[in-house]
Amino acid sequence: MANSLDDVVSGALRVLDQYGLEFCSMRRVAGELGVQPSALYHHVPDKQTLLALMADRIVAGVEVGSDPQKAALALREAMLSIRDGADVVATASAFRLGDSRIENELATITSPDVARTLLLYVFGHTQATQMHRQAAHVGIVAEDPDLDASFARGLALILR
Amino acid sequence: MANSLDDVVSGALRVLDQYGLEFCSMRRVAGELGVQPSALYHHVPDKQTLLALMADRIVAGVEVGSDPQKAALALREAMLSIRDGADVVATASAFRLGDSRIENELATITSPDVARTLLLYVFGHTQATQMHRQAAHVGIVAEDPDLDASFARGLALILR
C-alpha cells in the first residue's frame, strides 16, 4: 500500500508521459498514486526536487562509453523516449552545469570544452525536436522529416 | 489611460526582469499595468503569445551583420540583459525552428547547419549561464567565473 520514493518518481514519469510537463502537477501525480497531494511531501521537499529525480531516471540508462557520437545519440534517444523528456533533463542539468555524470564522462573521452558544447547542443536540438514534433502532432506546424539528420550534421560539426 | 499591445509587452518585460519567469503571471502583469487580469485578453489571446512577443522584443536589437561570432555574442548579451531572458527566447524559438529571423540571417552568412547548430548552442549555453548565475546569486552554488570564456571556446569549436 505505502509508496516509496521510487514509486513517486515512477508515478510522476507516467503522468509526464501521458499528459506532458505542463500538466504534470503534484496534484496529478498524487492522484496517479491514489494519495492526497500533501502525501508527496513526505518523500520529496518540493516539485523541483521531484523533477530532478525524474531527469536522473530518464538518463539513467545512457552509457557514455568511448564514442562521443554514440553517447550523444543515446542521450537524445533517452530524452525523446518520454514526452517532454528533453525539457525535464535540460532544465535539471542547467542547475548542475559542470558536475553532471554525463558531462564528466564525456569530458574524459574528449575535452571539457567539447563535452559542454556537445551536451548543450544535444539538449538544445532535442528540446527543439521534441517541441516541434509536439506542435506538428497538434497540427499547428508542418512535420520536419529532417530533424534527425540535422542533429547528426550538427554533431559532426562539433566533433570534427 | 488605455493600454496598447506595446504597453502590455513592456509591462510584462518589467515584471519578468523584477520577479523572474516563475512569477511573471498574467495577474502580475495586469497589476503592473493597473488593470484587471481579464483586460490582458483584449490584447493577447493567451500567455504563450505574450511570451513570444516578449521574446521578439528581447532580441529585436540584435543585428546579425556578416560576422557569425559577433552575432552570437550580441544574441547572448541581449538574452543576459534581462532576467530569465534566455529561457523566454529559447522556448519561443523552439516553436519556430527553421523560420526565425536570426536563424535565417545566420544561414545566409554561414550555412543552414551551422546556423542551427550555432543558435541552439547559444541558447543552451546562455540558458545554463543565466540559471547558474541565478543559483549562485541565491547562494546554492559557487560562482563560475569562466562561463563567458567557456562560451567563446564552444563558439570557436562550432565555427572552426
Next chain:
DNA sequence: ACCTGAACACCGTTCAAGT
C-alpha cells in the same frame, strides 16, 4: 514511516456587462 483533511495564497481563462 506514511498518510489525511483542511487551509492559504495563488494560477490562466472566459464571459457578460460596462464606457
Next chain:
DNA sequence: ACCTGAACACCGTTCAAGT
C-alpha cells in the same frame, strides 16, 4: 476599443492530526 467583476477549474505548499 478597452476595461471591470465575478466566476470556474485549477496550482504548490504547510501543518496538525491520524495509523
